[in-house]
Amino acid sequence: MKNYANPSFADRNKNAAEAKKKLLEKFKAKPALDDPQRAAKRAERVAAAKAREARRIERERVKAEAEARKLAEQAEAEAAALVAEKAAADALVAEAAAKKAERDQRYAARKARKR
Template sequence: MKHLNEFADRRKAAAEAKQLLLKKFEKAPKPTDPEMQAKRAEREAIAAARAARQAERERIKQEERDRKLAEAAAVSEAAEAAAKALQAESSNRIARVIADEAERKAERDRRYAARKARQR
């Protein structure tokens, strides 16, 4: 019988613990309580502010990316323009060298013709 009493005591203690838990949950504020609604509104306001800050950070990041892309495009255009200018200068220099060479050859041919004319 001793075991039977221990079992009954344990069952009784478990039932009392369950009753205490139920009372605890009954005392807990309901979702319709003004206090709970105020807390919910506060949490929603905090979440909205957090979302606004996140959107602002994303906007700033996007502006920074756009600025960097614009800078890179400007640098690329400047480098391309410099390369074209260098190529044009190089082509101009080559043209001058060819013209100078043709002029020297014409002068040499003129001197040769004058020398031959004097010999006859």
């Protein structure tokens, strides 16, 4: 019975040689570069990469559209605010003109009474 808790040098050497032999067999067993399975996997990876790129482009397009929509809404809101501000300013000017006309009318009536 072998002592696995304390292997001898020969056991360790034998195990190392077996491990090297298994690695070499594993390396030799790799398929060739022109293997159909390998070509199929490569084609699958290329297709997945293209699909991933297409999804990325679609995400960027959607993001750009959303940004453009947001900017358009912002510009529309600013334009509406400017129109409202101009209308308020025009109303103030009209009110001031009306007050001036009323004041001028009162002044003219006072002058007419004095004559």
